[in-house]
Amino acid sequence: MFDDWNQIPIPSQEEKDRQIALILDQGIPTEETLWQTLEETLRTIGWQGLFFGAADCIFLSVLVALLCLVPVWGASRQTGIGPAAFLFSPALYGALSFFTSWKEFQSGTLEWLRTCRVSHRAVTALRMLVFGGAAVTVSVPGSVLLWELTGREQSLLWTIAISVSGVCLYGVLSLYCLRLEGTAGLAAAPAAWALLAGLPLVWEKAAQVIYHIPAAVFCLITAGAAGLYLMELGRYCRRRIGGKHHAFG
Amino acid sequence: MLSVEHVTKRYGDFTALEDITLTLTPGVYGLLGPNGAGKTTLMKMIATLLFPTKGQILWNGEDIFSLGADYRGILGYLPQQFGYYPGYTPRQFLRYAAALQGIPEREGEKRIRQLLTLVGLEDKQDWKLKKFSGGMIQRVGIACAILNDPKLLVLDEPTAGLDPRERVRFRNLLHSLAQDRIVLLSTHIVSDVQTIADQVIMFRNHRLFCCDTPGSICARFNGRVFQVPADTPLTAGQRILSEAQGEEGAVLRILTENPPAGAVAVQPGLEDAFLAIYGEE
Secondary structure: OOOOHHHOOOOOHHHHHHHHHHHHHHHOOOOOOHHHHHHHHHHHHHHHHHOOOOHHHHHHHHHHHHHHHHHHHHHHHHHOHHHHHHHHOOHHHHHHHHHHHHHHHHHOHHHHHOOOOOOHHHHHHHHHHHHHHHHHHHHHHHHHHHHHHOOOOOOHHHHHHHHHHHHHHHHHHHHHHOOOOHHHHHHHHHHHHHHHHHHHHHOHHHHHHHHHOOHHHHHHHHHHHHHHHHHHHHHHHHOOOOOOOEOOO | OEEEEEEEEEEOOEEEEEEEEEEEOOEEEEEEOOOOOOHHHHHHHHOOOEOOOEEEEEEOOEEHHHHOHHHHOOEEEEOOOOOOOOOOOHHHHHHHHHHHOOOOHHHHHHHHHHHHHHOOOHHHOOOOHHHOOHHHHHHHHHHHHOOOOOOEEEEEOOOOOOOHHHHHHHHHHHHHHOOOOEEEEEOOOHHHHHHHOOEEEEEEOOEEEEEEOHHHHHHOOOOOEEEEEOOOOOOOOOEEEEEEEEOOEEEEEEEOOOOOOOOEEOOOOHHHHHHHHHOOO
16 A cells, blocks of 8 residues: 655646646637737738738729829829829728628638637738738739829828828728618718718818828828727627627537 | 537527527438428538627537638538629639639649539530529639538539539539538428438528438328329318319318328328428428
């Protein structure tokens, strides 16, 4: 019979704490951060999987963005560069998000995409983030071009700042609108943006207010909106809708 | 094991399903019911596309919505309208589906080759999907649904659009698949359910009416189904189930406790049972 109980090596308090912490780490699942989710998604499906079936949507969106330069040019001659740049800068992002989601909806792929192992929401969020990055990148040379075409009436920094803030604010708005179900969520953002951001084009006083906002404020708005966008993107990935609503994969 | 526990689904004031309780173990389950009976609603809830208003659905004792990706990883789902991108080949499309199922590339390629052979599309793997017939698209959908070797396969009207030869091939495929997994399928084609399903699930008035073997369901109508010439005058209590062309002209299959003179008792089939159960709805 074993009677040397006192011979059993008792771990030190430090060792006990370390082991308890290890057990807790492994036993209690920690919530993935947005970056972890997106990184894992990209690693699993790759860039090809991320943009599968989206080539025509990208082509169409670039076309829409280029066509938007015409009304931007026209509007900037009436009210100056500010309101037009603000309204149309999210055109590329809006078109990319809208067309890719619309295609999934229309083609009927959405239903089985939501039942796949890789979360459809994570794929959509990652795609939106890439589209957002592309839209911001494109909006800088776009603003420079517009600034040149309109005879450098405002400072370049101000033109870029108002344009990029427009993209970021639209991004936040579109994510909030995705809380609505189905096609309403898709159509709500462009409609709401056209109403809100289009106001300075038709109401001169609102346009004057825009011109009185310094570039630094637009930079702050951009930073705030970008932060909000990432927060909302994280919520979008994790959101669970209970009760009577559709469940998303 | 999949357990559906007291599940109710409401859309506003409309109740699509009321207090459904089912336990599914490996085998083929056929969902049978008229349009609007709640078949697709149940399938969508099991596929995590819809949340139950009340009740819960458990996979091996755990809530399927809490399991998330782990549950979706063992789920294969073919929706009623299988969506696809017409500009791609089945091989490309299945590669995409494999990526979304988290299947490693090399393993995915092997599995895609096997599945394209299994669904008889190996010689058309490089055709664009836009050139495919409805039946061929359905076969791509079936391949897509079983790509991840699912433990639970949910098929919403999988035989729609398939020709008789394809249906037989599909039935054989399902039989081989159902050895160690749960297959839940809905269809309007009663003969498909009769030949494929181990158990038939029927809803009536949005509640579970029965979950039984096809033989047991048919047996409920033993001695009550008769065949009579089409011109036989019928009285109250003699309900026509169907009309068919017999060897000696048109005949009626009727459901009655009191058969008319000359009526021949016949073995009730699942179609007779279906018509008897839903005939008055």
